[in-house]
Amino acid sequence: MNCAELLTALNEYVDGTVDPAICEEFEEHMAGCNPCRVVVDNIRKTITLYKEGRPHALPVQFHRRLHTTLRRRWKETHPASARPTAS
Amino acid sequence: MGCMNNRSAHISEFPGDSSRRETAVVTNSASFERPYTLDVSFTTSSFDALIRDLRKMAKPITTETADTELVALAKIGDLDAFEALTNRYERRVYSLALRMLRQEQDAEDVTQQTFLSAMQNLGGFRGDASFSTWLLRIASHAALKVIRKRKGLDTISLEEATEETDHYDTIPHPEYIADWRQSPEELVHKSEVQRLLDDALAKLDEKHRLVFLLRDVEGLSVKEAAEALGLSEANTKVRLLRARLQLREELTRTLGDPERRVSRTAHAH
Numbered sequence: 156m157n158c159a160e161l162l163t164a165l166n167e168y169v170d171g172t173v174d175p176a177i178c179e180e181f182e183e184h185m186a187g188c189n190p191c192r193v194v195v196d197n198i199r200k201t202i203t204l205y206k207e208g209r210p211h212a213l214p215v216q217f218h219r220r221l222h223t224t225l226r227r228r229w230k231e232t233h234p235a236s237a238r239p240t241a242s
Numbered sequence: 243m244g245c246m247n248n249r250s251a252h253i254s255e256f257p258g259d260s261s262r263r264e265t266a267v268v269t270n271s272a273s274f275e276r277p278y279t280l281d282v283s284f285t286t287s288s289f290d291a292l293i294r295d296l297r298k299m300a301k302p303i304t305t306e307t308a309d310t311e312l313v314a315l316a317k318i319g320d321l322d323a324f325e326a327l328t329n330r331y332e333r334r335v336y337s338l339a340l341r342m343l344r345q346e347q348d349a350e351d352v353t354q355q356t357f358l359s360a361m362q363n364l365g366g367f368r369g370d371a372s373f374s375t376w377l378l379r380i381a382s383h384a385a386l387k388v389i390r391k392r393k394g395l396d397t398i399s400l401e402e403a404t405e406e407t408d409h410y411d412t413i414p415h416p417e418y419i420a421d422w423r424q425s426p427e428e429l430v431h432k433s434e435v436q437r438l439l440d441d442a443l444a445k446l447d448e449k450h451r452l453v454f455l456l457r458d459v460e461g462l463s464v465k466e467a468a469e470a471l472g473l474s475e476a477n478t479k480v481r482l483l484r485a486r487l488q489l490r491e492e493l494t495r496t497l498g499d500p501e502r503r504v505s506r507t508a509h510a511h
Contacts, residue, residue: 162410166483190504194416197490197498202458203426204493208439210337217350218332225328225357226321232361233319 156180161191169198289369293318309373317364324364328357331374335381341443341455342385352388356381378460386470389448408480418491419506420498429497442492446485453478454485 167173185192315323339349456467468478
């Protein structure tokens with residue numbers, strides 16, 4: 156497997172969706188090529204970091220405005236809503 | 243990892259995250275697929291039954307209350323339940339919008355639009371996808387609409403009339419190659435790492451950033467991301483690869499262990 160072929164299969168390999176035959180070629184290549192092994196590992200960790208990253212906090216004023224707007228709209232569209240309360 | 247087991251999960255799921263309490267990573271061929279609920283998919287009658295039970299029980303809402311319960315309560319007019327869902331997911335929606343739009347006011351507008359739309363369309367939500375997936379799809383569509391408007395485009399495609407095609411042979415090869423000093427689990431809690439992630443994303447061209455956000459962060463399939471962006475699947479894949487490699491490069495320059503840096507010329511071919 157040459158460089159160009161490796162690059163075109165890299166997404167699928169990282170995602171675990173690559174054809175098993177290509178996967179084997181990939182693994183064979185990586186067994187003998189430390190830079191590629193490290194790059195693949197780096198990519199996996201990069202994706203994990205972004206997936207698991209903590210989301211941004213809402214600006215305080217916006218958070219208040221958002222909830223006020225939602226409550227107002229809710230009451231406009233649910234005039235008779237009443238939650239059964241725990242006794 | 244054997245090739246026959248190439249379908250095993252390649253990313254870790256962090257335990258104890260309460261917003262994903264009722265989900266689990268499902269190991270399948272799309273290893274990076276978004277976690278989704280393992281509950282049975284709710285049919286109309288399932289929601290009706292749940293609603294009847296909830297009416298009888300009238301349990302107080304807590305941070306532990308499952309999404310499906312909150313959705314069922316909201317459907318019958320419980321504002322507290324809808325607010326609980328908003329509190330649970332507003333940061334994720336805002337983060338996605340901010341990363342896509344790179345502008346706070348626009349991100350706020352999209353966030354508000356998203357929850358208003360969810361409120362309006364809650365009656366039609368049947369639980370085929372998880373609530374969070376449904377919500378984030380609404381958010382990404384709203385953000386894409388803003389991007390199209392910025393470019394003065396009427397059509398679905400974010401490209402000009404001719405789709406600008408990326409090519410594999412123009413993708414820069416990795417330069418800085420080194421194992422990272424710490425694992426993602428250790429890194430993710432650090433605020434300086436969050437800043438690093440944002441800075442690296444900001445350096446991507448918008449067309450690469452959008453594909454990465456939709457596919458890798460929000461878990462759309464390549465097909466879904468391509469459709470949302472009005473691109474071919476082939477072009478979406480190339481852009482995804484470019485985004486992944488560029489982010490890897492940026493992050494590794496900071497997070498990589500310089501003592502273990504590998505020379506690119508050591509690459510087998």
